[in-house]
Amino acid sequence: QVTLKESGPALVKPTQTLTLTCTFSGFSLSTSGMRVSWIRQPPGKALEWLARIDWDNDKFYSTSLKTRLTISKDTSKNQVVLRMTNMDPVDTATYYCTRWSTGGYFDYWGQGTLVTVSS
Amino acid sequence: EIVMTQSPATLSVSPGERATLSCRASQSVSSNLAWYQQKPGQAPRLLIYGASTRATGIPARFSGSGSGTEFTLTISSLQSEDFAVYYCQQYNNWITFGQGTRLEIK
Numbered sequence: 602q603v604t605l606k607e608s609g610p611a612l613v614k615p616t617q618t619l620t621l622t623c624t625f626s627g628f629s630l631s632t633s634g635m636r637v638s639w640i641r642q643p644p645g646k647a648l649e650w651l652a653r654i655d656w657d658n659d660k661f662y663s664t665s666l667k668t669r670l671t672i673s674k675d676t677s678k679n680q681v682v683l684r685m686t687n688m689d690p691v692d693t694a695t696y697y698c699t700r701w702s703t704g705g706y707f708d709y710w711g712q713g714t715l716v717t718v719s720s
Numbered sequence: 721e722i723v724m725t726q727s728p729a730t731l732s733v734s735p736g737e738r739a740t741l742s743c744r745a746s747q748s749v750s751s752n753l754a755w756y757q758q759k760p761g762q763a764p765r766l767l768i769y770g771a772s773t774r775a776t777g778i779p780a781r782f783s784g785s786g787s788g789t790e791f792t793l794t795i796s797s798l799q800s801e802d803f804a805v806y807y808c809q810q811y812n813n814w815i816t817f818g819q820g821t822r823l824e825i826k
Contacts, residue, residue: 648756705811705815707754708766
C-alpha cells in the first residue's frame with residue numbers, strides 16, 4: 602500500500618525559507634523508475650506542479666520557480682525534502698507530495714499540508 | 721508552456737443524469753492526459769490517465785475520451801459522491817493543469 606505524508610510548518614514569515622518533508626511508504630526511491638513530485642494549490646485555486654526527484658537523483662523544477670526551489674531525497678528514510686526560499690504571501694497554499702507514475706501522471710497523493718505566509 | 725482550458729467553470733447537473741466536462745490543450749498533447757477528482761478538504765484523486773484508461777478502483781460510470789487538443793470526461797449517471805471539482809492535466813510536455821470544473825448538484 603502506497604502512502605505519502607507531508608510535514609512542515611503551518612506558518613512562515615515573508616522572506617523566510619520553507620522546508621517541507623514528504624515521508625512515504627509502499628515503494629522505494631532507490632527502485633528504477635520511481636519519482637516523487639511536489640504540487641501546490643493556493644486556496645480556491647488550481648494545482649501547480651513544482652518539482653520532481655527521480656530514483657537516480659535527477660531533479661526537475663518548475664520554470665517559474667526554479668531559482669527558489671531545491672528538492673532532495675533520503676532514500677534510507679523514504680523521505681523527500683522540498684525547500685522554497687524567499688517565501689511570499691502569494692505562496693500560501695496546500696502543498697502536496699505525490700508519486701509520479703511512469704507515464705507522467707500522479708497516481709498517489711499525500712493529504713497535503715497548508716502553509717500560510719504571513720508576518 | 722501548454723495551457724489547459726477547462727469548460728464550463730461550473731456545471732449544474734441532477735443526480736442520475738449525465739455530466740460532460742471538457743478540456744482543451746493549447747497544442748497537441750497526444751493522449752497524455754489525466755483527469756482528477758477533488759472533494760473539499762481532500763487531495764485530488766486520479767480518475768483517468770492516457771486520456772481514456774480508468775485508474776484502479778474507479779467506477780465504470782467515469783469515462784474519458786479525446787486526443788490531440790480536445791478531451792472529454794463523462795460521468796454517465798451522477799451519484800451524490802461525484803459532486804466535486806475535476807481537473808485535467810497534460811503530461812506530454814512537462815506538467816500543466818487546467819483550472820478545474822466544479823460539478824454541482826442542480
